[in-house]
Amino acid sequence: MNDVTLGSFPDDWPARDGPVGVMIDIPAGLAPGAADWPTLYIVGAPKCGTTALAHYLSEHRQIAFSRPKEPHFFATDMPRMRIATSAEDYLALFPGQTGGTQVRAEGSVWYLYSETAIPNILSVSPQARFFVMLRNPIDAAHALYTQKLKSLDEDCPSFEKAFRLEDERRAGRAIPQTCRTPKTILYGEACRYGAQLERLLRLVDRSRVKIILFDDFCRDAGRAYRDVLDFAGLPDDGRTSFPRVNESSRVLSQALNRLLRRPSLLRKALARPVKKLIGVRHLGVSAAIKRLNTVKASRSPLSPAFRAELAGYFADDVTRLATLIERDLSAWMEGAPIRQASISRPVTSSLALKKR
16 A cells, blocks of 8 residues: 555545535634634544543533534535534534533544644634544554444445555545545544644644543543543543443444435435424434444454554554654554553643644
C-alpha cells in the first residue's frame, strides 16, 4: 500500500464525500464566541473510548451534551454524516440550559480526521477546548472495520481484504453502494493519528487540547474522567461508577440489520406522521430491535503476519505521535499496552506555537 499525505484525496473523489473548504453559515444572531455554541469537543478518534467518556460527561450537572452524541455538524466535507445542516437545527440538539449548566459539549469522533471541522469550529468558538482520545492504531483500525461492517458501510468479508483495498478505494473504486462516507473506510488513513494531531496543533494552542490514551482510560477511567473535568474547568461531581460502554458486538441477523439501518422510503413515510402527531424525533422501535439483534462478541484475532504488516504500516506515524505527546508508544507495535504515565499535565510541543 502506498503511503500518502493526509487528506490527499483526488479531485474526483466520490460525491458521497463533500468538497474541502466548505464553511458553515453563521446566522446574524449567532456571533462567533456566543454562549450558544459548544466550547468542549471530543473530536476523536473512532473506537477509542469516546462513547464512554461522552456518557460520563453527559451526566455531569454542569454540562449540556448534544443528543445525539455525534452530530458532525462542522464536518462539512462529510455531508452524509451531518445530523444537522443549519446552525439552528444543530443548536437544537443540546438540552436546554439550566441553572447549573456552564458549558455545552459534543462528541463527533470524525472531527479530527475531517479537513474542515476544526477550522469551522474555531470560526464560531475561537476559545474551544478539544479532547482527543487515541489508541493503538492496529486495534482501532480493526475495531473500526467491525463497526463499519455492522453499519453496512463495509461489505468486504475480512479486515485484511478491506485494508488491502485502500488504494483502490482512494481512487474511487471498490466502494460499497451502501457506504455513506467513503473516506471513513480507508482504515489505514483514518487511524494515522500522528498526522491528524499534528494538523490540529497547527490550528489550536496545545493548552486547549487534552489527549487521553485508551490504555490510560481503561486502566483508570475515574482518574481520566477527573482529569478531563479539571482541564475543562469544571468541578468533580463525585462520580464513582464508570461502566463499560459500546463494547465490541455483532449482529444476530444481517438481514434484519439491513432493514433497520437502511429503512425503505415507505417505512419512513409511514413513520413521519406518527412522529409529528406525538411530537417526537424518534419512535424508538428501531433502536429497541437493534438492541435485541445485537450481542457482545470479541473480534477474531489478527494473524501474527498481518499484525506485523500493520505494525510496519503505522510505525512512522506512531513515532510521530509519540514525539508530539512525549510518550513511549513502542509497546503498541508489539501488541502490548503502554506503561502508566501522568495524564494530567499538558505536554509541551513546538507545534503549539505554529498556529495559522
